[in-house]
Structure formats: C-alpha cells, structure tokens
Amino acid sequence: MAWNRKLLRVNLTTGTCTAEPLNMEWAQDYLGSRGLATKYFVSEVDPKVDPLSPDNKMIMSTGPLTGTMASTGGRYTVVTKGPLTGAIACSNSGGFFGAEMKFAGWDMIIFEGRSPKPVYLYLENDKAELKDASHLWGTSCWHTEETIKHELQDPLVRVSSIGLAGENQVLFGCIVNDLHRAAGRSGVGAVMGSKNLKAVALRGTKGVSGVKDMKAFMKVTAEKKKVLADNAVTGQGLPKFGTQVLMNVINEMGALPTRNHRDVQFEDAGKISAEAMHEKRPSDNKPHLVTNAACFGCTIACGRISEIDKGHFTVVNKPEYWGASGGLEYEAAWALGAANGVGDLEALQYANLLCNEQGMDPISFGATVGAVMELYEMGVLTKEQIGIDAPFGSAEALARLAEMTARGEGFGKEIGEGSKRLCTRYGHPELSMTVKGQEFPAYDSRAIQGMGLTYATSNRGACHLRSYTVASEVLGIPVKTDPLTTDGKPELVKAFQDATAVFDSAGICVFTSFAWTVADVQPQIEAACEGDWSMDKLNLMGERIWNMERQFNNAAGLTRKDDDLPPRLKTEPAKTGPAKGLVNGIDKMLPEYYELRGWTQEGVPTPETLSRLGL
Amino acid sequence: MWKSLHIDPKKCTGCLQCEMACSVEHTGAINPSKSRIKVFSFETEGRKVPYTCTQCTEAWCLNACPVDAIRIDAGTGAKQVFDDVCVGCKVCTIACPFGTINYNQDSGKVQKCDLCGGEPACAEACPTGAITYVDADWTGIDKMRAWAAKANTAVTE
Numbered sequence: 001m002a003w004n005r006k007l008l009r010v011n012l013t014t015g016t017c018t019a020e021p022l023n024m025e026w027a028q029d030y031l032g033s034r035g036l037a038t039k040y041f042v043s044e045v046d047p048k049v050d051p052l053s054p055d056n057k058m059i060m061s062t063g064p065l066t067g068t069m070a071s072t073g074g075r076y077t078v079v080t081k082g083p084l085t086g087a088i089a090c091s092n093s094g095g096f097f098g099a100e101m102k103f104a105g106w107d108m109i110i111f112e113g114r115s116p117k118p119v120y121l122y123l124e125n126d127k128a129e130l131k132d133a134s135h136l137w138g139t140s141c142w143h144t145e146e147t148i149k150h151e152l153q154d155p156l157v158r159v160s161s162i163g164l165a166g167e168n169q170v171l172f173g174c175i176v177n178d179l180h181r182a183a184g185r186s187g188v189g190a191v192m193g194s195k196n197l198k199a200v201a202l203r204g205t206k207g208v209s210g211v212k213d214m215k216a217f218m219k220v221t222a223e224k225k226k227v228l229a230d231n232a233v234t235g236q237g238l239p240k241f242g243t244q245v246l247m248n249v250i251n252e253m254g255a256l257p258t259r260n261h262r263d264v265q266f267e268d269a270g271k272i273s274a275e276a277m278h279e280k281r282p283s284d285n286k287p288h289l290v291t292n293a294a295c296f297g298c299t300i301a302c303g304r305i306s307e308i309d310k311g312h313f314t315v316v317n318k319p320e321y322w323g324a325s326g327g328l329e330y331e332a333a334w335a336l337g338a339a340n341g342v343g344d345l346e347a348l349q350y351a352n353l354l355c356n357e358q359g360m361d362p363i364s365f366g367a368t369v370g371a372v373m374e375l376y377e378m379g380v381l382t383k384e385q386i387g388i389d390a391p392f393g394s395a396e397a398l399a400r401l402a403e404m405t406a407r408g409e410g411f412g413k414e415i416g417e418g419s420k421r422l423c424t425r426y427g428h429p430e431l432s433m434t435v436k437g438q439e440f441p442a443y444d445s446r447a448i449q450g451m452g453l454t455y456a457t458s459n460r461g462a463c464h465l466r467s468y469t470v471a472s473e474v475l476g477i478p479v480k481t482d483p484l485t486t487d488g489k490p491e492l493v494k495a496f497q498d499a500t501a502v503f504d505s506a507g508i509c510v511f512t513s514f515a516w517t518v519a520d521v522q523p524q525i526e527a528a529c530e531g532d533w534s535m536d537k538l539n540l541m542g543e544r545i546w547n548m549e550r551q552f553n554n555a556a557g558l559t560r561k562d563d564d565l566p567p568r569l570k571t572e573p574a575k576t577g578p579a580k581g582l583v584n585g586i587d588k589m590l591p592e593y594y595e596l597r598g599w600t601q602e603g604v605p606t607p608e609t610l611s612r613l614g615l
Numbered sequence: 616m617w618k619s620l621h622i623d624p625k626k627c628t629g630c631l632q633c634e635m636a637c638s639v640e641h642t643g644a645i646n647p648s649k650s651r652i653k654v655f656s657f658e659t660e661g662r663k664v665p666y667t668c669t670q671c672t673e674a675w676c677l678n679a680c681p682v683d684a685i686r687i688d689a690g691t692g693a694k695q696v697f698d699d700v701c702v703g704c705k706v707c708t709i710a711c712p713f714g715t716i717n718y719n720q721d722s723g724k725v726q727k728c729d730l731c732g733g734e735p736a737c738a739e740a741c742p743t744g745a746i747t748y749v750d751a752d753w754t755g756i757d758k759m760r761a762w763a764a765k766a767n768t769a770v771t772e
Contacts, residue, residue, distance in 0.1 A: 069632065069636065209644035211645070290660075293628055
C-alpha cells in the first residue's frame with residue numbers, strides 16, 4: 001500500500017515524539033494529505049481555539065501518491081486553524097520535502113503544544129529528535145536550511161522552515177521548503193512560529209515499498225504522464241512560460257485586478273509578464289529567466305528560476321540576492337505588481353525573493369500593500385505613518401515595505417496583520433479586498449464570474465486553488481463557459497471544489513487538472529492503494545472533505561455573512577475590457593450554490609447531507 | 616552495437632523521475648536514496664545535472680576489484696557488479712575517478728549503473744529527453760548536428 005501507515009506525534013510542550021499507527025479506516029474515507037490531515041485535525045482540535053495558542057495543532061501530511069512516480073507526486077499539506085482567517089487553514093507545497101517524509105517512513109506529523117524554547121525537528125528514518133534552534137531563531141529560511149544541512153553534515157536533508165515573518169507572527173507568514181517552495185497561504189507560518197518550531201529537517205532512505213501493484217502502477221503512471229506531455233497547457237505553456245503564461249491573457253480579458261481592484265486592466269502588464277521574463281534586459285543583456293524547474297516527480301516543470309538584475313536599486317551591494325532563485329510565478333507577479341500598479345519586474349522579483357527568504361505569502365502581502373497605497377492616495381495614511389511615500393506604482397515603497405513587513409519594523413507590523421485588520425483600523429473596511437480576512441488572488445471576479453463564488457465559498461478564505469474555474473471560463477477546460485455570466489457557475493464551482501479535494505488528498509499537484517480529471521487520477525490511486533477506489537467513491541470523498549471543512553468553519557463561528565465579497569466587486573462596475581459595466585453576481589449565485597450543496601440558506605449542511613456523506 | 620547513456624543537463628528539470636525509475640528497477644521500491652543515477656542541483660546557478668557511470672573502457676573499478684566481482688556484460692558493455700562475488704571492500708569506490716560506484720549499506724555490496732540489461736529505466740522515465748540511450752559511437756551526434764546547422768553553407772551568387 002502506498003501509505004506508510006505511520007504518523008509521528010510531536011508534543012512540543014513536553015518535547016516528546018511518539019509514533020502512532022495511521023488510522024487506516026479514515027484513510028479509506030479521506031485518502032491522505034488534505035483530506036486525512038483535516039480529519040485528524042477536526043477530530044482533535046476545538047474549532048473555537050485561538051490559532052496562535054498552544055491548543056491549536058499543526059499537521060504536515062503527505063498523500064498516498066506523494067513520493068511515487070505518479071507525475072507531480074511530491075506534494076504535502078499543512079493543516080491548522082489559520083490566524084488570518086479564523087477558519088481551517090490548509091496550505092499545500094511542492095518541492096522535495098513531502099516525498100522525503102514518505103521515504104523516511106512516515107505519512108504525517110502532528111505538532112501540538114508549544115516548545116518552551118526554539119527547536120527544530122530532525123527526522124532521520126525512524127529516529128525523531130527535537131534539537132535546539134536558538135541559534136537559528138531570528139534568521140531567514142535560507143540561512144536556516146543551509147545551517148541545518150551544515151550542522152547535520154548532510155547535504156541531502158530536506159528542510160521546511162519559517163523565517164522572520166513566521167517568528168514575528170505575520171498573519172500571512174508561510175512555511176518555506178527547498179528554498180523557494182511554500183505552504184503559502186492562510187498564515188500557517190505564524191502558527192509554526194507560535195509553537196517555537198523553527199524548522200523540520202527530514203532524511204529518508206527507506207523509500208516507498210508498499211505500492212499495491214507496482215507493475216500496474218508503473219504502466220498507468222507512464223500513460224498519464226503522456227497525457228500531461230500531450231496537453232497544450234501542461235506540455236507546452238506551463239514548462240515554457242510557467243503560470244506567468246496567464247499575465248497577458250488575463251489582462252486582455254479585463255480580469256487583472258489592478259490598484260487594489262480599482263481597475264481590471266494594468267497598462268504595464270506586458271512589462272511583468274512571462275514574455276518579459278524571456279527578453280534580454282538592456283542593462284546586462286541577460287534575460288530575467290534562467291530556466292524552468294520541477295518539483296519532485298513533476299513532469300510539467302512550471303517552476304521559474306530567475307536571476308535579478310544585479311544593478312537594480314533594490315539589490316545594489318546585496319550579493320545574497322544575485323544568484324538564481326525562485327520566481328516570478330503569476331500570483332506573485334500580480335500581487336506584487338498589478339495589485340500595486342508597480343510595473344518594474346526587477347522590483348517585483350526582489351520583493352518575491354524577500355517573501356521566499358523570510359517566509360511570507362506574496363499574495364496577501366502584495367494585496368495588503370495595494371490597500372495601503374489606496375489609503376495613502378486617499379490621504380488616510382501619510383508618509384509619516386507609513387515611513388515612505390507610498391503612491392500606486394512606487395517600486396521603492398514596495399521594496400521597503402517588504403523589508404519592513406518581514407522584519408516586523410514600524411508600519412510593517414501593521415501590514416503583517418493583513419488588509420482586513422489594517423483597513424478596519426483606518427476606518428475603511430470596504431477597501432480590504434478579502435474574503436474571511438484572506439486577500440484575493442489574481443483574477444477579478446467581475447470579469448470571471450465563477451471566481452467570485454470560488455472566493456466567497458473557499459473554506460480557507462479567498463483562494464483560487466479551491467475551485468479554479470478559470471480553467472473552464474478562460475481556457476475551456478474541461479468545457480468552455482462564458483466568464484461574464486453567472487449561469488451554471490454554482491454547479492461548476494461545486495464540481496471543481498469536490499474534484500480539487502481529491503487531487504489535493506492524493507498528494508499530487510492541482511496543476512495536473514489542466515489535463516487530468518478525477519478519472520485520470522482514479523486508476524493511479526487504484527494501482528497504488530489498498531481498497532476499491534471507484535469514481536463514485538472518490539467523488540463522494542471530495543464532497544465529504546469539503547463539507548468537513550465547512551463544518552469546522554461553522555463551528556468556529558463563521559456564517560453566511562463570511563461567504564461574501566467586498567462591496568467594490570458588487571457595486572463598482574469594471575471600467576474597461578470585455579467586462580466593462582459588470583459587477584460580480586455573488587448574490588445570485590450563493591443561494592443556488594447552497595441549495596446544490598444540500599445546505600440551508602444559512603450555509604449549514606442539512607442532516608440529510610451529512611448523513612449522505614457519512615459525516 | 617553497444618549504446619551509451621547520454622546526458623544533456625540543459626534539458627534536466629530536476630524532477631527525479633530517473634532516480635525513482637532506477638530504484639524501482641533495482642530494488643522494487645521507489646527509493647531515490649538507492650538510485651545509481653543522481654541529479655545534482657546547483658541552486659544559485661539554476662542548474663540541474665544528472666550524473667551516473669559512463670562505463671569506461673578501461674574501467675578503474677573493474678581493474679581495482681580484488682575479487683573480480685565487476686565484469687563486462689558482453690551484450691551491453693556495462694561494467695556489472697556481481698553481488699554474490701562482491702565482498703563490499705569498497706576499493707572500487709576509491710578507484711573510480713567519478714564517484715559513480717558506491718557502497719549500499721542495506722546490501723553490504725557496492726552498486727553502480729548496469730544499463731538495466733540494455734533498457735535503462737532512467738532514460739525511459741526522463742520526461743524531457745535529458746537522458747537518452749544512444750549509439751555508443753555517436754554520443755556527440757546531436758551536438759554535431761547543432762553546430763552543423765550553424766555552418767554557413769548557403770549558396771551565394
């Protein structure tokens with residue numbers, strides 16, 4: 001079987017590490033990673049818990065396909081209660097860390113309590129040990145990873161860590177692994193910081209030996225890799241241009257939120273696009289982009305590795321940023337760029353490098369800066385308060401605020417609380433472009449209607465990765481729908497939400513879903529995992545996971561009013577582009593969505609729904 | 616005709632499908648730590664480089680082995696370790712100038728690339744063509760072709 005059947009429980013308060021058998025009955029109903037970790041989480045943690053208290057727990061979990069030859073089988077998930085949202089937080093990362101956890105013989109690590117002093121977990125196969133991290137506290141993710149490899153005298157160790165942002169409990173702090181991959185959203189890094197847990201270092205040499213039918217598994221995973229290779233998005237667009245392939249496309253659709261969603265098109269989109277990353281710079285005659293790169297087991301390889309312009313004002317005399325490193329991906333380029341009206345590619349990469357180095361979600365950070373810039377232009381915030389002139393378009397402000405936020409300096413401390421708290425404090429909650437306190441990603445829901453419902457109902461706050469209807473509304477995958485209407489969107493969102501839960505729980509990357517449906521994942525799970533895995537079972541499982549997350553949120557105190565969009569998207573029509581004159585039709589979609597879900601009009605799953613899903 | 620593994624690092628994305636395939640072929644488990652091909656990542660240069668045995672003609676490992684546990688496979692030209700003969704003395708690992716023969720703690724023997732009997736699993740698994748299995752006499756053919764394409768042979772007036 002593709003599970004190791006074993007989890008590690010780490011009590012940080014007492015400093016003990018205990019091995020436990022994995023609940024295999026639950027694994028049949030929740031598969032692994034997101035689904036199974038959430039099942040453990042909701043069974044053990046009071047939904048009302050303060051996210052930054054020792055009573056909150058944090059789970060790092062792999063799925064059954066993590067660490068296998070299934071393409072993109074390198075994902076792991078962090079599940080906890082999020083401090084940014086007060087909702088379930090569930091952040092997924094690639095890189096090589098997740099696979100290493102499997103190779104060390106574990107499926108999941110549950111962290112509980114709070115360590116009296118900074119520590120890191122070192123897991124070498126069966127041996128688990130909490131080691132002192134006092135010397136790492138106050139340092140970056142990059143420094144931490146390098147130091148741990150050096151002191152363990154093992155360059156093959158894989159490390160996940162928090163930087164200054166997580167330590168300072170920046171509410172959108174993330175957990176960074178392999179230097180530039182991250183469990184990025186909802187503030188999981190702040191939770192890790194609250195536990196005095198600086199890092200997790202893994203080394204596994206046991207491998208995954210229990211695949212149910214290895215011969216069948218090798219055959220079916222090879223077939224499915226070919227499906228990815230033959231697909232225009234996963235076989236050509238993503239490897240060549242990365243997620244940044246979208247910048248110009250989305251801008252032309254009038255769906256690129258610009259200057260805190262005041263506009264839907266950015267005049268400098270071309271300057272921060274994939275195409276621009278391929279062009280040679282006049283300053284040094286080199287392109288920004290060095291190469292593409294893959295996470296573990298990934299045959300798509302969408303990752304971007306770039307080199308910043310050494311002469312750019314942000315990195316003069318800072319050689320630590322001159323080497324090739326991760327970025328820019330579309331979401332970061334948008335949030336740091338268009339959302340603030342900044343069209344300076346090198347400045348965006350600098351802010352992005354800081355986010356990777358210090359463990360900060362570039363989406364929430366960039367979008368919060370967008371709100372700050374709007375408040376500055378309105379005269380609500382001044383240069384004296386912020387510490388720098390911060391009009392829309394200021395690359396200097398972006399770079400400076402990134403430094404201040406990561407380090408918790410001055411006004412950076414307020415940015416680190418996210419745009420909802422910040423805008424509320426300054427009397428303009430309506431300017432926070434968030435749902436459940438989490439900032440929007442890079443699609444304007446006035447021009448892509450389904451994304452409005454996606455954001456409003458996402459269990460972890462505004463997020464594109466819970467039901468990426470852009471695939472259908474923009475790219476025509478699996479079928480083209482009209483982005484400008486709300487018709488059929490509730491069904492579409494529900495279908496994407498349930499399917500995505502299956503992808504996430506298997507341990508693979510949701511980007512495969514440009515080419516794969518659950519029907520492509522099913523035979524890979526079937527060959528790898530003990531038990532019968534029909535399509536019906538998987539579809540029901542996806543829906544079960546969604547409802548389980550929802551139940552947790554409801555019990556945490558979230559209600560229908562938290563499934564709403566900011567007034568700007570409902571009352572201020574798009575000014576330009578194909579969606580000119582349109583607002584988002586969330587009020588029309590939401591009741592229909594609740595009904596389809598089998599929920600009351602208050603957004604509560606009915607007893608019949610719960611019983612049908614075995615909840 | 617013997618064939619050689621040919622590696623083009625420029626095409627490597629670092630996905631490690633080759634390491635997984637190698638370990639499945641030789642151990643039955645998906646376990647990159649037991650792979651005989653290894654992908655190195657030079658982070659600050661953005662370079663990934665797969666590296667494995669090149670099957671030297673005058674193989675240092677073979678010549679150094681005191682018990683003749685390393686022999687040439689006549690079919691493929693691979694220098695192959697015979698586990699039932701190998702005593703795990705590791706002299707070959709010292710002799711190899713490239714480090715591509717290594718000790719395996721689990722088996723107590725050394726291990727190296729054996730070309731999988733003529734169907735290398737790594738090349739089969741590589742999604743980008745960074746690892747190919749080509750005519751041993753013409754491993755440079757792609758580079759030659761690329762340079763040939765640059766030669767100015769256009770007919771001029």
